[in-house]
Amino acid sequence: MAQQVRGVIARAKGEPVRIETITVPDPGPGEAVVKVQACGVCHTDLHYREGGINDEFPFLLGHEAAGVVESVGDGVSEVAPGDFVILNWRAVCGQCRACRRGRSQYCFNTHNARQKMTLADGTELAPALGIGAFAEKTLVAAGQCTKVDPAASPAAAGLLGCGVMAGLGAAINTGGVTRGDSVAVIGCGGVGNAAVVGARLAGAAKIIAVDIDDRKLETARGLGATHSVNSRSTDPVEAVRELTGGFGADVVIDAVGRPETYEQAFYARDLAGTVVLVGVPTPEMRLDLPLLDVFGRGGALKSSWYGDCLPARDFPMLIDLYRQGRLDLDAFVTETIALDEVEKAFERMHHGDVLRSVVVF
Structure with missing residues (x-):
């Protein structure tokens, strides 16, 4: 059964974001619903709000996220309900010319969930980087979920989903x-x-x-x-x-x-x-x-x-280094905030006051 949750929506270029009710459908074939535990506020989200990516408003923002798989659709074998995962925007296809040459980190045909999350009135949402994780739950392609050690802090682990992985890589x-x-x-x-x-x-x-x-x-x-x-x-x-x-x-x-x-x-x-x-x-x-x-x-x-990363290879390795004390991901978490503080976090980002504000659910 489809679920209604809260999410951060950018409705028009330059307008402040707002929290609205969104509908998350049950996962279809190859899809997963993830209960988001933490999501970093990345500059790319601000680019979306400012129309710097494209003009496919309204956007469901947020993409640097970690959480727990709640349910999966038919044919999903890489993750199962209960798995702690980092979300990624490079779900490799395994079939394109890059993948066939053993260069999956350059996959030219990465994919997202086929179904759309919507506003309460049925308006389809464009999720940021195919993820849309400034929401209590989100629908993604199962390949966008990378299983990692559940002992990792969600606030720190989620940052590997974009900015930290981009720089490290x-x-x-x-x-x-x-x-x-x-x-x-x-x-x-x-x-x-x-x-x-x-x-x-x-x-x-x-x-x-x-x-x-x-x-x-x-x-x-x-x-x-x-x-x-x-x-x-x-x-x-x-x-x-x-x-x-x-x-x-x-x-x-x-x-x-x-x-x-x-x-x-x-x-x-x-x-x-x-x-x-x-x-x-x-x-x-x-x-x-x-x-x-x-x-x-x-x-x-x-x-x-994306740091030329291959999430299935790099995320678990880096989380292992984090758990060993050799990679201080916690140092990137300047502050933890509530979902309704994303707009204020954009202001602090603009002034250079934070490395990362992280929404914690």
């Missing part, structure tokens, strides 16, 4: 950071600081945090950055070069996603070094680089989608 999976490397991270919000943590986990010898906010730089140092640069007062390219013997870093991660920060990343890397773009640009942004410099500096220019 940008360093480890996309950037290929390894022992002894020098790494610079431009932009030290939630994703950038997760990249700092990822570089530390991978054994980087030098991790340079770059930001315009001293508060964020202090947080980055606490999470493993060996050096910090305030780019409001210091040229970040020159600073990174100075800290790396005049050469530049082996891997530079742009966690901002603006043309000016990408250019900084490009010139702050060593010859044959790697640039990783994980910050999300807006559609109107353009980049102008001398093609000769692109050729002459060599190396790799990469974009990181």
